[in-house]
Each structure stands twice: as structure tokens, then as C-alpha cells.
Amino acid sequence: MATEDPDLPLVRALQAGQDQAFEELVNRHQEGLHRFVYRHCSNEAEAIRLTQDTFVRAYRNIGKFRPKAKFVTWLYHIALNLCRDHVRRHAAQESVRAALTNAEAFQVNALGESQTTRRTPDTEADAREKVRALEKAIAELPPELKSPLILTALEGHSYAHAGELLGITGKAVEMKVYRARKMLLEKMRNLGF
Numbered sequence: 001m002a003t004e005d006p007d008l009p010l011v012r013a014l015q016a017g018q019d020q021a022f023e024e025l026v027n028r029h030q031e032g033l034h035r036f037v038y039r040h041c042s043n044e045a046e047a048i049r050l051t052q053d054t055f056v057r058a059y060r061n062i063g064k065f066r067p068k069a070k071f072v073t074w075l076y077h078i079a080l081n082l083c084r085d086h087v088r089r090h091a092a093q094e095s096v097r098a099a100l101t102n103a104e105a106f107q108v109n110a111l112g113e114s115q116t117t118r119r120t121p122d123t124e125a126d127a128r129e130k131v132r133a134l135e136k137a138i139a140e141l142p143p144e145l146k147s148p149l150i151l152t153a154l155e156g157h158s159y160a161h162a163g164e165l166l167g168i169t170g171k172a173v174e175m176k177v178y179r180a181r182k183m184l185l186e187k188m189r190n191l192g193f
Helices: 008-015 020-041 044-060 071-089 103-111 121-139 143-154 159-166 170-190
Strands: none
Touching (some): 020 071, 020 143, 044 071, 071 143, 071 159, 121 143, 143 159, 143 170, 159 170
8 A cells, every 4th residue: 555655755755854845745735634624623714723733743743654554544634633622622612604605516415405506585595594504413413424424425535535534444434424414314304404
């Protein structure tokens, strides 16, 4: 697996003290990592901070990295741990106030529903209310279900790739996504959607 990791030459260069390799690693992974973190905390300022913290922690611990897994998997594990810590610290606060640019795509991906493209003001308000309820329901999912759902349904990763990032099998991701969707559908039904 180590030979398949496109980041390994940069990681080795960084471990050898070539700090410019870190800049390239950040450039490669910052956008995807930020999206992943944002989907966990739904706050732009916190997502930026947690993304930066992830890279700082990776930089400080690069000597501990071993190519048993890909660098990106290791990086996402760091981010996931920071996100879990963040959620624990802010558990008492109201969760998720996400701003999604495409509510229809979000609903299709997360619940497998289709929406018509023409909407009246009433149906637009209903759709926004449904998206807010869905975002809150996603935020309330247990972390072991939320992360696989975010990576697959919202980020578009395959089960296999999501499993690689989370350190579990693709089949385990599939089962967790199934359970997450089932919980979301139940919550939405209970809310009258």
C-alpha cells in the first residue's frame, strides 16, 4: 500500500527536514479536509481553525507517521479526532446551522428523495424548513454514523475510499450509512416530513 501513496515522497522529504514539502501536502489536501471538517462542525470559523489545527498536529507528529496507511488517511484521522473533541466541548450548544448551496442535491443524496425544480414561495419555505430539520438530525447522529454519511452522501466518496479514510472496511461504511439513513428517515418522519 505504501507504494500507492502519492504523498509518501513528500512525507519522507518532510520527515527529513524539508519543510517546503509540507506546503505541498497542505495544498493537496486543504480543500477536501476543510469540507470534511466543515460538515462536522457547520461553522466556517471553527472549520478553518480545526483544519489548521489538523495540519499543525500532522506537522508536529510527522515523525510518528508510518506508511501502513496512506498519509491522507492519517490526516483525516487527526481531523476526525479534533472534530470529535470539538463536538464534545460544544455538546451543550445548539448544533448545526449549515449553509448548503443546493438543498435539492443535499436531500437527494442524504435521503434518496427527488424534488421538483419549480417551487412556490410556500414550497420554498417548506424545503428550507426540511433542510434545517435534516441538518439538525445529521448533527445529532452518533459520530460513528455521521462521519461515514458525510464522506459518502455529502462528500461523494465511495464506500471503499470512505472506509480507507476512516480506517474501516467499505462494507462497514455501507452498513453505517444504511443505519444513519434509517435513523434520519425515522427522525424526519417523527417531525412530520
